[in-house]
Amino acid sequence: QVQLVESGGGLVQAGGSLRLSCAASGRTFNTYAMGWFRQAPGKEREFVAHITWSGGTTYYADSVKGRFTISKDNAKNTVYLQMNSLKPEDTAVYYCAAYTGGNYYYANSYGYWGQGTQVTVSS
Numbered sequence: 001q002v003q004l005v006e007s008g009g010g011l012v013q014a015g016g017s018l019r020l021s022c023a024a025s026g027r028t029f030n031t032y033a034m035g036w037f038r039q040a041p042g043k044e045r046e047f048v049a050h051i052t053w054s055g056g057t058t059y060y061a062d063s064v065k066g067r068f069t070i071s072k073d074n075a076k077n078t079v080y081l082q083m084n085s086l087k088p089e090d091t092a093v094y095y096c097a098a099y100t101g102g103n104y105y106y107a108n109s110y111g112y113w114g115q116g117t118q119v120t121v122s123s
Contacts, residue, residue: 002026002098002112009094009117012086016121020081022096022114030074033099035110036081038092038119045095049081050104059104064090086121093118 008020022034036048049070050059058070069082079096093116100111 002029002032004096004098004112004114006094006096006114006117009119011120011122014086014088014121014123016086017082017084018086018119020083020094020096020117020119022079022081024077024079024098026077029077029098033104034070034072034079035097035099035104036070036079036094037097037107037110038090038094039116040092043092045107047105047107048094050099051079083119086119088121088123091119091121 003025004022006022008018012018031053033052035050037045038048039045047061048064049068051070051072055072067085072079095116096114097110098112099109102109
């Protein structure tokens, strides 16, 4: 069982940066690969980034590649999403999730979710 709590969202101007954090409770956190998803109003939840349990391999959506970086600190039970060069189209609620099996690109491959944190990028 893993409980996830996101933080770090907020309002930022286009071109700015934010770092999201996702704190996990549970002794087995370091055995989980993790992902970040986002959901904009009226749209489906979409994949943003994924990191393997060791942190050695990462995957990104094309829309964020080169701007966002996912990282994982198993000693702190925390996964991060560094977001640079933010655009208005990045505005969404961002969720972290623990991967439980399947294709990492799909939300149904993640069995544990946080409550989300709002990111708003103004133009």
